[in-house]
Amino acid sequence: MNRATSEENNRGVFVFLIVPIGFVLLLLTEKYGRTFMHRINTASSTVLWLFSTLVVSVIVLISLLWWKIASTKTTVILAVIAWTILLWMLFYLGFWDFGELTSDN
Numbered sequence: 278m279n280r281a282t283s284e285e286n287n288r289g290v291f292v293f294l295i296v297p298i299g300f301v302l303l304l305l306t307e308k309y310g311r312t313f314m315h316r317i318n319t320a321s322s323t324v325l326w327l328f329s330t331l332v333v334s335v336i337v338l339i340s341l342l343w344w345k346i347a348s349t350k351t352t353v354i355l356a357v358i359a360w361t362i363l364l365w366m367l368f369y370l371g372f373w374d375f376g377e378l379t380s381d382n
Contacts, residue, residue, distance in 0.1 A: 287349045294356040297363040
């Protein structure tokens with residue numbers, strides 16, 4: 278089995294970076310983007326398909342550019358920062374309210 282090249286390492290670390298960024302954007306949209314979330318909830322299947330295709334296309338284009346520009350070390354540092362921000366938002370800012378999970382509503 279061959280060792281991973283630096284480009285393959287950078288691709289794997291990029292996934293480690295994009296996951297918390299996606300969750301942070303989702304949490305912010307859920308909390309502050311009420312009209313956007315309402316539009317998504319009431320959209321037709323064609324609009325949802327187009328929106329999903331657009332989002333995935335943008336992520337692929339950004340990742341292709343990122344793999345060419347950024348080093349693995351830079352990506353790891355930014356991934357650690359992104360995960361720290363995500364955990365801070367969840368636990369310190371109360372984006373994830375544990376009280377709602379145990380309520381009997």
